[in-house]
Amino acid sequence: MPTNLHYSVTPVPLRHIFQVRLHIPLNPASETTGLILQLPNWIAGSYMIRDFARHIVRIGASDEHGEAVALTPLSQYSWQSAPCAGALTVVYEVFAHDTSVRTAFLDGDGGFFNATSLCLQVQGLNMVAHHLTLNAPEGNTNWQVATTLPRVDGCFSHDFGDFVAANYDELADHPIRFGELTWLSFHAHGVLHEVALAGHLPYLDVPRLSADVQRICEAQLALFEPDQPARAPFKRYLFMVDVRASGYGGLEHRDSTALLCERADLPMLAQSEQPRSDAYIVFLGLCSHEYFHTWNVKRIKPATFVYYDFSQVIDTSLLWFFEGVTSYYDDLIMYRTGLLDETQYLKKLENCYNAVVQHDGVNVQTAHESGWYAWTKYYQVSPNTPNAVVSYYSKGALIALAMDLFIREHSAGRFSLDDVMRDLWTWFGRDFYALYPQGLARGVTEADIVASVSHFAGTDSRDFFNQALHSTDALPLREALGKLGVTLSEPKNSVAQLGATSKKVDGGWQIQRVLNNSAAQNAGLAPDDVLLTFDRIRLNAAPDDVLARINIGAQVTAHFLRDDVLHDTTLINSPAPHGVYALSLSEGHTQVFNKTA
Ligand SMILES: [Zn+2]
Known part of the structure; x- marks a missing residue:
């Protein structure tokens, strides 16, 4: 008895509609109680209830003889089919006109979707194979497809066609972009990496963009797998970049990332001899950030992220680690590869420090609370956000810096945060997807992180973490930075600010x-x-x-x-309430302590 689900997706660009036909083979539940179908309410990597089902325009079901089968709404996002013999087919339409990387978009220039916006989950069948056929829209003969979703025939191509995921989680983690695409490719440690750019892109400096992104990828692969050539956790990697007049964003996936940037962010051929622009540096930082997530959050995961429940809010209290450490490394990797020099890198750290300490939120919310309340506070900005919320990205990056300093100082320079990342990778990340189908995948807890840091520091780190994560006390950065050659200034109060x-x-x-x-x-x-x-x-x-x-x-x-x-x-006329801090290399130091592992 076949158990695989099959989605047939047909884009209708003029109406911004995806038509979806979901075929569910004969199933014991469909004959007795009927099946429960539901669309996720949120997408991994973006912690807010988004009610994706509100974009379902119409939905209906039929049995294998074409007779209508009633669908009873159970909630705003779920339905139960009436019992029926044989296979069930559910047909529905989804409106898609959101350019963010989190949902779905379709117009006459191309389209993009995450399965969480288009593919109903069938209760009890999340672990069976999920097939998806993406049909080419009529009349668009030069459109291509960019995705890491595996193809049924196992081949590598940019055509429309048939794909298969081993389970719903895998389907949800390989978004698909299609349209007229500009392709770049390079190898990092022998593994194919592609960049698929959508949008009007004349005069793009392809060689510079390829070379810069390649440097980032090679450095990160080598960080997690130092044995040469580094073993990549994927067969190939894909950067999907939507280039628009305005917008910014990124969402991480296990073998790919979906990015949104502005045309002016990318390097132009006419500027190939000039230093990288600030906007381009920010774009490279975004690439670095999302690529780092390949390890940190897509494979080394919080225990509460291992088997996602997409119907409701989940525990996100470890985001200080999964976003903060990733934010710490996105710039650090750029520094280690020479894409940022000492001055630029210290400026980034300084900006991060000031962004945290200049707002009262740092005195109100702990790093642990910042992650826990991400759904209703960090993601739902209000005029009072700076006074009530601390960012788990920025505060988390400062905690990562403090962890790195703690380990280096206590181990007398023998170990660093790199060793903790490799340790967590070895124990939790490397085999994550091999163990996932059997229900044996494991996630990380705060205690695991504390234990690893204590191990490499050679001393008990529990007090350090209690203060850093569960109090609003200032992080012990000034003294620790000073010992390793970086001076954190006293706050300057000489410049007037409106506040x-x-x-x-x-x-x-x-x-x-x-x-x-x-x-x-x-x-x-x-x-x-x-x-x-x-x-x-x-x-x-x-x-x-x-x-x-x-x-x-x-x-x-x-x-x-x-x-x-x-x-x-x-x-x-008054200065900023908390003053402005500066970071600089101490006398006698020519590079920042973390340039090397
Ligand atoms: Zn991130």
Whole structure:
């Protein structure tokens, strides 16, 4: 009796609709109680309930004779079929017009989807093979397909056709992009890597982009598998890049990543002799970040991520490790490969440090809480976010830095965080997908991380982690950095700041978020106020730029609109409430301590 599920997906670009036909073979449950079908509510790597099922336009089912089978809604995202003999076919349409990397998109230029947006799960059958046929839309003869989802025939191609995943989790972890694509390819430690770019891309500097991404990949492969040539955890790797006028984002998958960037981020042929632009460095950092996730979160996983429950919120309290350590290494790998020099790398660390300590959220939320509440706080930004939330990316990266320093100092330079990553890789990551089908895959707990750090540091690290993860105390960075040749300055309070973020609008600057104890808050400015003038002069530049030219302590008269009514207030020109910190190499040091393992 065949048990495989089969999805046939047909894009209808004009309507931004994917038509899906799901064939479920004869199943004991379908004859007795009926089958329960459900669409995920969230996607791995993005921790927010997104109600993907709201994009299902219509849904119906039939038996193998073509007779209609009733589908009873059980919730906003699940249905139960009436009992029927034989196979069941479910036909539905999904609207797809979201350019983010998290869902699905389709128009006359191409398309993209994650299975979590398109493929219903059949309760009880998550571990059977899931076949998917992607049909070419009518009339688009030059469209190609980019995905790492395995093909039924085992061949390597860029054509539409038949794919198969061993289970639903695998299906959900290989998104598919199609359209007119620009391809780059290179080998890293002998393994094929492809970059598939969608979007209008004249004059792209293909050699530079290939060479730079290749350096990142080779360094990361060698970090986790130092024996040469490094053993890759995949047969091939794919960067899917959606290049648009605006936008930014990335989502990690086990053998690929889906990226969104701006046209201006990518290197152009005419600039091939010039230094890499800041925007391009940020793009390379995004590639580095998502690629690092191949190991850290796609194979070394939190214990609560091993067998996902896509129907509801799950425990994400270890995100400080899985996003923070990944953020620490994305820049560090760029530094180790020479894509960032000492000055650029220290500036990145300095920006990360300031981003954390300048907001009151760091005094309110612990790193553990930041991950736990990701679903409702970090992912659901409010005007009060900087005062209430600390980012598990940035704080996590600082914790990773502190861990690296802790291990290096206590082991007298014999070991580093690299050794912890390889240790976790060996015990939890390398065989993860080999063990997954038997239900034997294991995930990491906080205790596993603490034990590994203690092992390589040669000392008990529990107090270090209790403070770093479960308190809002400042991380012990200044002294530890100083011992290894990096100076963290005392906070500077010499530059005036409004203490609020704002955006340019017609006639002025609209306040978005107001920091606690800032000049803006003390003057009574609030989110949505539109600042018009300081001392009766129109704000032709950003408020911070104007205030920087005025003495600290000066009383500035500010006029602003609140709900279209003119208001005024007196603003005491003040520095940022928590000061600004700087990082530099200490005298006698020419490179940052973590340049080498
Ligand atoms: Zn990440």
